[in-house]
Amino acid sequence: MIRSIATAAALAAGLATSALAEGEVHRVAIHVDENDPQVMNMALNNVANVQAHYESIGDEVIVEVVAYGPGLNMFVAGKSPVEDRISAMALEMDNLSFAACGNTHRNMSAKAGAEVPLISEAGIVPSGVVRLIELQEEGYAYVRP
Template sequence: MPEYQMERNGMRKVISMAVLTGALALPAFAEGETHYVAVHVNQNDPHTINMALNNVQNVSNYYESIGDDVIVELVAYGPGVHMFRTDTSPVAERISAMALEVEGLRFAACANTIRAMTAKAGKDIVLMPEAEVVPSGVIRLIELQEQGYAYVRP
């Protein structure tokens, strides 16, 4: 048998074995990945607050459109906590609707800020039921970033 035929037959055997063992399998693209995003709000400005909510909606819509999941936590501290207050929120209805519509969305309000607002107002500050109180907004953002969350600040 000529040398080139032996080489060719040997190569066929190598390719056949590689296919059988999966060595030549094409890389599988990850479907249904989960993305993690932390959104930071520390201003009591309706434009900034709405931009943050727009960011959340756009991120959610995009990942849903490509078959991925997204977990988003919007963290507010300082003046940003007004977005969750029942008496001062410029976006209360929008937050309530988004909480029902956007899967994987959480709202976090800073306990330090709430204590300061309560002391200044001389009365309890009432938050929307969608907001979860965390010990510190800044610490929560640090924790989320340490867990691999992407950070967004509108």
């Protein structure tokens, strides 16, 4: 299970090297900015469908789900409507990572008057928007369910 963005980057580099002989490596950034269980589940459906497709043709795929704004509720421990599903998917998919916006988390914690706990699968990045820009600059396809 990927627990940090640095680990995801190392995994991406390793997969890219090993996949040259076997198949193509695809990279996908999935953006969630709505506190809507339907959108969150659609994002996770996208992850599962992309994984199944590329696996079926012998290719690799690296997926990062980036959440910010109201979408950060996707990663709030004890509050996320998809917490169990994220845990299961993270255990099944070594190529999947979750990035939580540090700006949103800081603001959410300040408003709550205490640190808002996030699920263990989510790594905090300084800015969700900046993370999406970085991923696109690294060649990731962008998907917003």
